[in-house]
Structure formats: structure tokens, C-alpha cells
Amino acid sequence: MNTIFCCEGCATVYELLSSAGLSGYYALNEQPGSSLKKTYSDHQFDVFDDEKVVSKILEFQEGNICKVRVSLPAIHCSSCIFLLENLEKIDGHVHQVRVDFLKKQAIITFEKDDQFALKQLFILLSRIGYPPDISLQDLKTTANKPKGSNRLMYQLGLAGFVFGNVMLLSFPEYLGFEEARNQFFLGYINLALATPLLFFGGADFIMSAYRALKAKALNIDVPLAIGIITLYFRSAFEIITNSGEGYFDSFSGLIFFLLIGRYVQQITHKAIDFERNYRSYFPISVLRRRNNVFETISLDEVGISDVLFIRTDEIIPTDGLVSEGTANIDYSFVTGESDLVSKKTGDKIYAGGRHKGHPFYMIADQSVDQSRLTKLWQEDVFKGYKNRGVKLLDIFGKYFTFAILAVALFTGVYWVYFDETTMWYAVTAVLIVACPCAISMAPPFTYSNIMRLLAKNRFFLKNIQTVEHFQGIDYIIFDKTGTLTKHDSYIVKYEGKNIDVQELSMIKSLCQLSSHPLSNAIAIHLNDVESLALTNFINHVGQGIEAELLDKKIRLGSSEFIFGSHSNQLESQVFLEIDREYKGHFTIQLEYREGLKELFSTLYKSGFKVGVLTGDSARDDKRLREIVGPETQILYQQLPIDKLTIIKELQESGKKVLMIGDGLNDAGALRQSDIGMVVTDKTNNFTPACDVIIDGQEFVKLPQYLYFLKRSKLIIYGALLLAVLYNIVGLTFAVTGNLSAVVAAILMPMSSISIILYAITASSIVFYQSKIIK
Amino acid sequence: MKIIFFLIVLSLITATGFLLAFFWAVKSGQYEDDITPSMRLMIEEDMIEKIESKPNSK
Known part of the structure; x- marks a missing residue:
């Protein structure tokens, strides 16, 4: 055998695979698999002997057949799919495996018996190089998959169906065959088609507007809802009284486009999970000694005065005292300092450090949820949603609603004097044509295109709102270890x-x-x-x-x-x-990192205030000062809680803070800041709690990214201006009482489509101007 | 002209059929993962035997 492997682990995998006839794994890609330098002890999965834990993880169980969805971060190429989906060749207990490449998950169906259960499945996966990533978080949440995520797809399907058919049935009208409408009850067919759409597609927008009004606020959904309701009832009235053809084509088109906007808003970045919390870092089980018997328990079960056995490379799960042996703790997770701290018997140790060295025993003096580290994580910032500024579109929506109502009122008063019969016709036409479909589509399309362009360069935004939050940023805070270094x-x-x-x-x-x-x-x-x-x-x-x-x-x-x-x-x-x-x-x-000097001077030129907060001591002050320049404020020996407090104070003095860290010891600060950005050199397997993830190599281009993100506001303004122009054109038809169904049916889709095209083109042009790509 | 009636009804039934097909596709999860199936396609059914017949390919 002349095959050469990087390590013993990979060679073992090869033997295992070739004996199962799965050598095809090595033919699909040049170098499949990732190096198995890290070893996994089988004890790691001892907690899955516990039926209670197992039942929380299993998605489905009937008799001995179990189904589980596990996260396998090592999935990275087509060879992985080949290997995992042929897992039954290695162990017959496995019935079927389906890999979801993008989410790096596998859905595994297996049959359990005395020798084989969930634990053995995980050991098997680890042996072939795919250690499952099970965090405490998974045990807490019962449902892995959010229900109702398909709702939008159904709505979109229905809206497309209705839109297409109503358009088709309205064609005779467009061409002027008025008698066709009466002869074939086309109006009634349209009414029948549109009614389910009002309840299944349109209702969401009406409810959103209702909630806004109830909270005494006006958002863009209010004029939308007015438009939808007016369109539907006026069309129904016209058809039933046989006084006109109705606007059901515009109605269904409107809802279809609005739903597309929502869809675009939703699909960006399914792959990266930004919602991790401290539980992801913690081990899920720990070894407890009771009456000289060792048992694996899950973290939740740790009680006060339990004796815990901590092995090398394990994270201290809770506060306590060292009872036997010596602990050597790497607290870089908490403080950012990489030096080892040595603790002897009787010393107090705190949760969150990683133990290096010989195993030792500790006595827990707090249960896991109360420990000091958890307290930091559970500061108020972690509860509820970040309280950040009002959305640009909502401010616009407020004035827009008032303007439309004023125009409608004016139109009504005018026609009462001149021609009462036209009054209702004109007023409803105003409300219909002013419906801000195009306006509400501008931000989602612009922002999602921005996110797409950025993601291509390994700069990932959590969601569309994040782009908006970048606008006000005027203070940037850097962490040192892992960020600047x-x-x-x-x-x-x-x-x-x-x-x-x-x-x-x-x-x-x-x-x-x-x-x-x-x-x-x-x-x-x-x-x-x-x-x-x-x-x-x-x-x-x-x-x-x-x-x-x-x-x-x-x-x-x-x-x-x-x-x-x-x-x-x-x-x-x-x-x-x-x-x-x-x-x-x-x-x-x-x-x-290289290029930091330039980065800081560019930031100052662009008018940002900059600070550095670090858990490290001042021993490196000279070198750091040279890089960041004389204006930067540097604070040393900051604990995570100090960082959080400083950011809070800055915010209280009216600053909008962008915090940039590595996501380990500054997660609290990242959450507190207006935007938390994490610099990581391995975007694939590490996704901490934050709003933005930036690749380490892209980090020096930060000023260019900020320039681009701030520019995006102008694009939105442009889109809004364009939409308002369309509205003025439409309103001139409506106010004069000349809005025919054909005009409405042309104007509405045209404005929406041109806004989408504008948003995508403009954001791409600005992106290339920002010199992010050289 | 009666044929028009027939055609309208026929077209609506056809379209409804497509709509239901779409609903079925969503329900069966075809829109949840649109990357993996394309990669799975590249894996040959007979990959296992093929490799065993020419050992030490690398």
C-alpha cells in the first residue's frame, strides 16, 4: 500500500473505509477529509447513555428505529456526502443517512439494540472524522426545526397562481372586449380566485398594519394595508354591481410582489447560524464522583458540593474549589490572557477556563446556571432584542401615510364640489395607486444584494437590519488578542x-x-x-x-x-x-495583523473615534501604540464585564458603537454594542454570537467595508425617490378620476420591477467603487 | 362560443393541478436543501466496485 497519510487517524479511517468497500471516498476529491490530529475520547459521549438526554436529541423514535439530526461541522466536500450516505456499509445498524450540505447536518435513521445506540453512533461518526457537534443548547430546545417556515412558500405559490390566472382572464378587458366579461362571468372567476389570496397572503400585511396602529405607530404596512383593502373591496363592488371590471390583476400582482420582497428578506444566509450563546462553548457533560463511583451527568444536574473530575482540555463548568491535584487553567476564554494560571488544592477556581495538564478533582460550590461566567452572559443585553434605532422605512412610512391621506381627502373634497359621482371613484383610486409596493421592496432588495456581495468576500451580516444599523456608527472599539493580533x-x-x-x-x-x-x-x-x-x-x-x-x-x-x-x-x-x-x-x-497602521489612519481620516479594550496587561504598550496612533484610547486589563460597561457608557453619551472582537471573551460587549463584529480565521466552524462575521484576511479592508455600508443609504434614498416619482405619475391619473384597470395593471408591476433592477444595479456599482476588490 | 367556457375551466383545472404539485413539493421538503442533491448527482452508483477494481489509484 503506497498511500500516504498525514496522521494515524486518517490512516485508520482509510483502513476502515477500504474494508467496507468505500474507497471511492478517495476518488471523488484530491484530498478528502480533514486531518484527524485532534483525538476524541469515547468518554466524551458517555452522557448519551442517559435515556433522558437521548430523548431530547432524537427527532423521532418508534420501537427500535430512531431518527436524529446532528450537526457535523467537518462536512466540507462531496466526498463527505458519499461517505456519510454510505454509512450503512460500515455499520449495519445505520439504515439511512441524508446530508444537508449547506447546514452541515445529517439526518440519520438507525436501529438501536443492546450494542448500538446513539452513543455508539456518535463514536462511529467521530472515528471516521465527523465528530458530531452537540451543544447544551441542543438539549434545551425541543424543536430543532422552526415550524411554519414553509408558510411563505405556500403563500408565494398561491399568489403566483392567482396573479397568473387573473392576468390571463383580464386580457379580454385589456384588448377592449367588454362583452366577454359579462358573457363568461370573468369578473366572478377573478373574485373567486382573489378571495383566498386576501385571507392567506394579504392578511399578514393587514395584521402587521393593525399591530402597528394598535401600538400607536405608523409603518409602511399601514398604507400597504389600506391599498390592499381598498383594492379588494372596490373590485368586488364593481363586479357585483356590474359597474366595472375591478382591479384584481393589480391586487394579486401587488401581493405577489410584496411576498417576493419578504422571501428575499428571508432567504439570505441560512447557512450561518449567528444565534449561538455561551452554552455552545460549554461541555455538555461532566464526570462526577460519588462514593467512589464515577458517573457522567449532564451539566444541568451538577449540584452544590458535587465532586467533579476534570480531564485535560476540559472547560471548568462551574465555580468551585480544587479538592485534589493541581489545576492549570487557561483563562483566555474569559480574560483574553493566554498565560496559564496554576491553582493548588483549596484554591478557588472559576467557570470558563480550560484545564491543561493532569486531571484534577474539584468541588462545585454553585450549580452551573448560577456561576460567574453565566452571570456575565445573562446580563440584560442577552435577554430580548437589542434596542436599536427605528427603521428608515418606518420613518418614511409615517410621513408617506399622512401625505396619502391628505391627497385622498383633498381629492374627495374637490370632487364633492364638482362631480359627486366621481368622488368615490377618485378617492379609492388614490388609495390604490399610492399603495407603496415599490417603496417597501426597495430596502429588502438593496440590502440583500449588499449582503450577497459582502458574503462573497467573506464578510457576513446577520440580517438585513444590520446594514441599516451601520449608518450611525461613529465609535469603533477593538479587542486586542485574536482581533488585532x-x-x-x-x-x-x-x-x-x-x-x-x-x-x-x-x-x-x-x-x-x-x-x-x-x-x-x-x-x-x-x-x-x-x-x-x-x-x-x-x-x-x-x-x-x-x-x-x-x-x-x-x-x-x-x-x-x-x-x-x-x-x-x-x-x-x-x-x-x-x-x-x-x-x-x-x-x-x-x-x-498586517496593514493595521494604515487601517487606523484611514479610520481617523473618515472621522471615526477609535478605542482598544484588552484583557492583557500593558507590557506590550509600546508596540501597540505605534500601530494604533496617538489618538486612540487604550485600556488594559479589562474584564469582560468592564468592556460591557464601557460600551454602555459610550452609548449613554450618544455614541453608536461598533465593537470588534474575537467572540470568545468579549461576547457580552459584542452584544451590548450597536453592532458586534467578530474577526475569525475559520469562518466555517466557529460562529459566535454577533451581528457580523469578518474573515481575518479581510479585516484590514474594514474602512472600505464601512465606506460601502454607509454609502448604501444613498442607494435606498435613490430608490425611494424613484418610487415617489412613480406615485406622482399614478396619482395624477387617480386624482383626475382617470385610473383605468389597465393603467393600474401596467404601472404597478413596472414600478416594482424597475425598483428591483435599480436597487441591484446601484448597489453593485457602489460596491465596485468602494475598492473592496482590487 | 361554448368552447371558451370549456377552455377557461380546463385552464383553471390545469393551473390548480400545478399549484397543488407545488404545495406538495414544498411539503416534501424539496426547497429546504437545494445544494446537496446537485452534489449527490456527481456520485456514481457503482463507485464502490469501480475503485476496488483499480487499487492504489493514488
Whole structure:
């Protein structure tokens, strides 16, 4: 076998697949699958032994046949579909698998028995490289799929059907065959077709207007609803009294176009889930020791004074005390500091840190929901919807409604004096022709085209409203770690005596044995160096590491570890000793992204105020100051809750704040800000709570993106102007009492379609002008 | 002219048939995922045997 694999995991997968006759997996794509460097312990899924938990996850169960919908973030190519949908070849318990590529989900039907249940299914998936992503959130929500999402599709189908048929049946009218209407009851057929549409399509808009009026507000749906109602009843009246042909073609067309607008608004970005909360980061189960028996329990069941067993790389689920062993906690999740904190028996530890090192025991002193981290997450900002400005369209709608009512009143008064018989005809015509269909379509089409253009460049907006919220932004706050600096990318410098190649190999090999972030940084730095097998490795937790090669002893660690005395360490430094001789030290700094200097100066030129909030200490002040410029306010050692408070204060002083972070330790601040933006170097598998996700490589183009988003307001204004012009044309027909069904039937679709074309063209032109693509 | 009556009714029935077909398609979930089926199409039914007959292709 001359097949070469990157790691043991992938080789195992290959063996498994070829024995099941599924080698086709490797023929579909050049390099299918992602590297299996991370190992998954089978214990991870122990919680699924619990029937209660299982029943929450299963979508459907009848007898032994179970159906489950699981999120598999590793899905990324057609080979994945091939492999997963042939899962029954690997294990006969699986009956059927359907993959939803866009959502990265699989719907799996399987038969359970004594040997095979949900847990074994998850282990199987993990073994072939698709570890299921089950978060506590999934356990909380009972329904995975929102019901009624198809409603709009049904409405759209009905509206299209009615629109087409009514148009067809109105044709004799357009061509002037008036006798046809009476001869074939065409009017009554139209009435019969339009009535269900009023109740199933139009009712939503009328209800929305009703709710707005009830809340003593006027939005764009109010004139829409007036238009819909007037159209329907006047047409019905004309047909029943045989006084005219009615406007059912305009009526059904109007609703059809309005529904298309809604649909466009809805379909953008199904793929990215922005609604994750803190629960997604937490483990779903934890090992509890009770009377020397270990049991896996779900987080909700953790009670006060339970003894919990925390393994390497697990997240501390709740506050408590270390009871046995030593905890080495990476709190970067909470504070942004990447240094490990060492806690001995009896010390207090807080939820949210990730434990590195040997397993230890802790006694919980709070249940999971009350812990300190959860409190931060459950600040009021997380409840309810963000309270943000009124929608542009609603402000417009208010004045628009008044204007239309005034015109209608004026028309009515005028005709009462001159020709009473025309009065109702003219007034209803005004209300019909002024119906702001085109106006209400301008924003959804403009914004969704903007979102589409941005998403192509890996700048993802949560929804259409976000574009609008960008308009007022005048203050930008950056987080440092992971935002201004690159993820897991360090500058490593060595100062001291010369070291030879063999010694370099020793350093690298030693660092590879430790999971400490600084060791990782050095190991990555020495990428090209060969690795050696070292013996007698000892990890002095929180201090340093040592090992031997033949009789050469190498030690690496803090100054205290090497010299025995504590010295002032200004930056992250690692000291090196080989054969009891001090050699020198490594200085490790996080690497800043390229082009930041330019980014900050452009932001100042565009008139933004800028600040940096970081959980880190001021040890890096000089370098940071050089990048951000003298005007920027920098605050160090900010806890997540401090960041949140500062943003709140800025908002109270009237600022509109854009917060840019990495979504880990600043999620509260991201939520509080007017727009929370997350910079991520892996958009595919990590989607924190925020409004915008921007790819790390696109980050330096931020000023261009802001320019484009702010410009989008002009596009909307243009669209509104165009719509108003159409209205003026229509109104001149209506006010003079000359609005025939044909004119209405031409004007209405024409205005809507031209607005859509305008919105898409204009936003594309502005996008290319903003120089986001060079 | 009676033929027109017949044609109107016929066209309405046909159109209603299409409408119901559309409702059925929505209900059966055909609009929920419009990416995966296109990728699934590229996977050959006989992929499994085909590969086994020429080992070590890579």
C-alpha cells in the first residue's frame, strides 16, 4: 500500500473505509477529509447513555428505529456526502443517512439494540472524522426545526397562481372586449380566485398594519394595508354591481410582489447560524464522583458540593474549589490572557477556563446556571432584542401615510364640489395607486444584494437590519488578542549564547511534549528542525519542563524555574538551560495583523473615534501604540464585564458603537454594542454570537467595508425617490378620476420591477467603487 | 362560443393541478436543501466496485 497519510487517524479511517468497500471516498476529491490530529475520547459521549438526554436529541423514535439530526461541522466536500450516505456499509445498524450540505447536518435513521445506540453512533461518526457537534443548547430546545417556515412558500405559490390566472382572464378587458366579461362571468372567476389570496397572503400585511396602529405607530404596512383593502373591496363592488371590471390583476400582482420582497428578506444566509450563546462553548457533560463511583451527568444536574473530575482540555463548568491535584487553567476564554494560571488544592477556581495538564478533582460550590461566567452572559443585553434605532422605512412610512391621506381627502373634497359621482371613484383610486409596493421592496432588495456581495468576500451580516444599523456608527472599539493580533501566530525571538542544531532539535522536541501555549509557540517557530525522542520528561506545572537526551539534560521554563529566584519578567519569556548551563531566553510576542497602521489612519481620516479594550496587561504598550496612533484610547486589563460597561457608557453619551472582537471573551460587549463584529480565521466552524462575521484576511479592508455600508443609504434614498416619482405619475391619473384597470395593471408591476433592477444595479456599482476588490 | 367556457375551466383545472404539485413539493421538503442533491448527482452508483477494481489509484 503506497498511500500516504498525514496522521494515524486518517490512516485508520482509510483502513476502515477500504474494508467496507468505500474507497471511492478517495476518488471523488484530491484530498478528502480533514486531518484527524485532534483525538476524541469515547468518554466524551458517555452522557448519551442517559435515556433522558437521548430523548431530547432524537427527532423521532418508534420501537427500535430512531431518527436524529446532528450537526457535523467537518462536512466540507462531496466526498463527505458519499461517505456519510454510505454509512450503512460500515455499520449495519445505520439504515439511512441524508446530508444537508449547506447546514452541515445529517439526518440519520438507525436501529438501536443492546450494542448500538446513539452513543455508539456518535463514536462511529467521530472515528471516521465527523465528530458530531452537540451543544447544551441542543438539549434545551425541543424543536430543532422552526415550524411554519414553509408558510411563505405556500403563500408565494398561491399568489403566483392567482396573479397568473387573473392576468390571463383580464386580457379580454385589456384588448377592449367588454362583452366577454359579462358573457363568461370573468369578473366572478377573478373574485373567486382573489378571495383566498386576501385571507392567506394579504392578511399578514393587514395584521402587521393593525399591530402597528394598535401600538400607536405608523409603518409602511399601514398604507400597504389600506391599498390592499381598498383594492379588494372596490373590485368586488364593481363586479357585483356590474359597474366595472375591478382591479384584481393589480391586487394579486401587488401581493405577489410584496411576498417576493419578504422571501428575499428571508432567504439570505441560512447557512450561518449567528444565534449561538455561551452554552455552545460549554461541555455538555461532566464526570462526577460519588462514593467512589464515577458517573457522567449532564451539566444541568451538577449540584452544590458535587465532586467533579476534570480531564485535560476540559472547560471548568462551574465555580468551585480544587479538592485534589493541581489545576492549570487557561483563562483566555474569559480574560483574553493566554498565560496559564496554576491553582493548588483549596484554591478557588472559576467557570470558563480550560484545564491543561493532569486531571484534577474539584468541588462545585454553585450549580452551573448560577456561576460567574453565566452571570456575565445573562446580563440584560442577552435577554430580548437589542434596542436599536427605528427603521428608515418606518420613518418614511409615517410621513408617506399622512401625505396619502391628505391627497385622498383633498381629492374627495374637490370632487364633492364638482362631480359627486366621481368622488368615490377618485378617492379609492388614490388609495390604490399610492399603495407603496415599490417603496417597501426597495430596502429588502438593496440590502440583500449588499449582503450577497459582502458574503462573497467573506464578510457576513446577520440580517438585513444590520446594514441599516451601520449608518450611525461613529465609535469603533477593538479587542486586542485574536482581533488585532493573529490567532495562534507568534513572533519568537532568541537572545543568548549560540545553540547548535542538535540542541535546537532538543528544544523543539521538548516543547512538543507540553501543551502550554508558549511551548507551542516555540515548537511552531522551530518548524523546520528535526524532532528527537527525549527521555525522562517531567512537567513542572506552571514552572517549566525538562527532559534528557542520552545524558544531556535540557530545562526550559520561567526565570524562577531556571535561576531559583523571581525576576521581573516584562514580556512572555522562556529561559533555557542545557547541561546546567544557562544559554539564553526566548521572547514570545503575539503577532499583529498586517496593514493595521494604515487601517487606523484611514479610520481617523473618515472621522471615526477609535478605542482598544484588552484583557492583557500593558507590557506590550509600546508596540501597540505605534500601530494604533496617538489618538486612540487604550485600556488594559479589562474584564469582560468592564468592556460591557464601557460600551454602555459610550452609548449613554450618544455614541453608536461598533465593537470588534474575537467572540470568545468579549461576547457580552459584542452584544451590548450597536453592532458586534467578530474577526475569525475559520469562518466555517466557529460562529459566535454577533451581528457580523469578518474573515481575518479581510479585516484590514474594514474602512472600505464601512465606506460601502454607509454609502448604501444613498442607494435606498435613490430608490425611494424613484418610487415617489412613480406615485406622482399614478396619482395624477387617480386624482383626475382617470385610473383605468389597465393603467393600474401596467404601472404597478413596472414600478416594482424597475425598483428591483435599480436597487441591484446601484448597489453593485457602489460596491465596485468602494475598492473592496482590487 | 361554448368552447371558451370549456377552455377557461380546463385552464383553471390545469393551473390548480400545478399549484397543488407545488404545495406538495414544498411539503416534501424539496426547497429546504437545494445544494446537496446537485452534489449527490456527481456520485456514481457503482463507485464502490469501480475503485476496488483499480487499487492504489493514488
